[in-house]
Amino acid sequence: MEIIIHFLHKIAPIFLAHGIVGIIAFCVRLYMQGGKFRKQTDETGKVAIVTGGNTGLGRETVMELARRGATVYMACRSKEKGERARKEIVKRTGNPNVFSRECDLSSLDSIRQFAADFKKEQSQLHVLINNAGVFWEPRRLTKEGFEMHLGVNHIGHFLLTNLLLDVLERTAPSRVVVVASKAHERGQIHVEDMHGQDFYDEGVAYCQSKLANILFARELAKRLEGTGVTVNALNPGIADTEIARNMIFFQTKFAQTLLRPLLWSVMKTPRNGAQTTLYAALDPDLAKVSGQYFSDCKLAHLAPAALDDQMANWLWAQSEKWAQIAL
Numbered sequence: 001m002e003i004i005i006h007f008l009h010k011i012a013p014i015f016l017a018h019g020i021v022g023i024i025a026f027c028v029r030l031y032m033q034g035g036k037f038r039k040q041t042d043e044t045g046k047v048a049i050v051t052g053g054n055t056g057l058g059r060e061t062v063m064e065l066a067r068r069g070a071t072v073y074m075a076c077r078s079k080e081k082g083e084r085a086r087k088e089i090v091k092r093t094g095n096p097n098v099f100s101r102e103c104d105l106s107s108l109d110s111i112r113q114f115a116a117d118f119k120k121e122q123s124q125l126h127v128l129i130n131n132a133g134v135f136w137e138p139r140r141l142t143k144e145g146f147e148m149h150l151g152v153n154h155i156g157h158f159l160l161t162n163l164l165l166d167v168l169e170r171t172a173p174s175r176v177v178v179v180a181s182k183a184h185e186r187g188q189i190h191v192e193d194m195h196g197q198d199f200y201d202e203g204v205a206y207c208q209s210k211l212a213n214i215l216f217a218r219e220l221a222k223r224l225e226g227t228g229v230t231v232n233a234l235n236p237g238i239a240d241t242e243i244a245r246n247m248i249f250f251q252t253k254f255a256q257t258l259l260r261p262l263l264w265s266v267m268k269t270p271r272n273g274a275q276t277t278l279y280a281a282l283d284p285d286l287a288k289v290s291g292q293y294f295s296d297c298k299l300a301h302l303a304p305a306a307l308d309d310q311m312a313n314w315l316w317a318q319s320e321k322w323a324q325i326a327l
């Protein structure tokens with residue numbers, strides 16, 4: 001008996017310490033999951049497109065839209081990954097109106113093909129969600145020679161949105177949702193070297209592309225005033241998705257087996273990371289709100305660079321040339 005009591009005395013503090021750490025980690029995690037979009041809406045009859053819908057935040061966004069009855073098109077760069085995710089979403093939501101289509105945002109031809117095929121299948125589009133994104137890419141170029149972050153995150157979505165504007169306007173009230181990031185605060189538009197030819201840094205390129213996302217959203221909102229099409233940008237927060245896949249450090253055993261569980265309490269789940277996207281796409285209170293930026297399901301502050309209207313205008317004109325749009 002004495003041995004047992006002695007043993008309990010030894011291990012009790014260890015259990016207690018672990019318990020306290022566990023409770024703190026759990027509370028931090030609860031707090032870090034951020035704002036939730038809790039309103040129940042019925043999206044039956046609505047048509048939505050989500051780029052990069054096969055994984056991460058995009059997949060969770062498609063899942064929730066499908067649960068609410070919408071017809072959802074997943075615009076994916078990989079046919080196989082898209083189809084696999086689609087089958088899983090249909091199975092889990094019971095909504096058969098989820099479609100996966102090829103759309104490689106690093107190829108203008110692929111984007112044009114996607115938009116043309118979509119318009120042949122659907123005459124309406126209520127929500128376009130520009131979600132797909134690349135992060136921490138080594139210097140690589142898109143098919144047309146654009147730096148990959150700028151090309152996929154901004155130029156690809158710029159072209160896609162412009163190609164779908166006629167159907168969005170016809171469907172109005174409709175919405176464009178741009179998944180940007182708090183990383184825009186560190187961004188700068190490098191007017192003289194947009195494609196990182198003279199100087200390249202993965203973080204600089206990503207932040208520039210996310211700033212471009214917001215300048216684009218604000219400029220488009222201005223151009224669409226009075227049409228019934230709203231445009232808003234958002235920061236999803238840090239979520240545990242595949243976004244960091246290109247970081248060599250991310251792939252190490254140390255990061256995956258030790259750091260990832262340690263960071264468990266401070267990162268959002270993909271489902272919670274998708275909440276602000278769903279809020280911007282679906283909240284009835286935002287029906288007439290346009291040109292804004294949200295984080296954790298509420299209005300958020302933009303960095304001064306994102307409020308530079310002259311730069312937004314310059315970027316728009318430049319993007320028209322890159323995307324070869326004759327307007």
Ligand SMILES: NC(=O)C1=CN([C@@H]2O[C@H](COP(=O)(O)OP(=O)(O)OC[C@H]3O[C@@H](n4cnc5c(N)ncnc54)[C@H](OP(=O)(O)O)[C@@H]3O)[C@@H](O)[C@H]2O)C=CC1
Pocket residue numbers: 051052053054055056057058075076077078081103104105106131132133134135152179180181182235236237238239240241242243244273
């Ligand atoms: N997770 C986070 O902490 C944060 C994310 N964000 C933003 O959220 C968005 C979603 O990221 P997240 O879900 O985390 O990342 P994931 O890497 O998990 O998902 C990114 C998606 O984009 C797709 N994609 C990448 N390149 C292309 C392309 N050329 N054409 C079409 N689709 C492409 C990917 O396709 P595939 O699977 O085939 O590679 C994938 O479906 C991004 O815009 C990101 O910048 C912003 C702030 C923080």
Ligand SMILES: CC1=C(/C=C/C(C)=C/C=C/C(C)=C/C=O)C(C)(C)CCC1
Pocket residue numbers: 135181182183238239240241243244247249250255256259260263
């Ligand atoms: C899971 C994991 C990581 C994830 C990082 C993520 C998910 C970063 C995303 C940042 C973005 C995209 C910010 C701004 O837009 C680390 C820290 C690399 C290493 C340990 C394991």
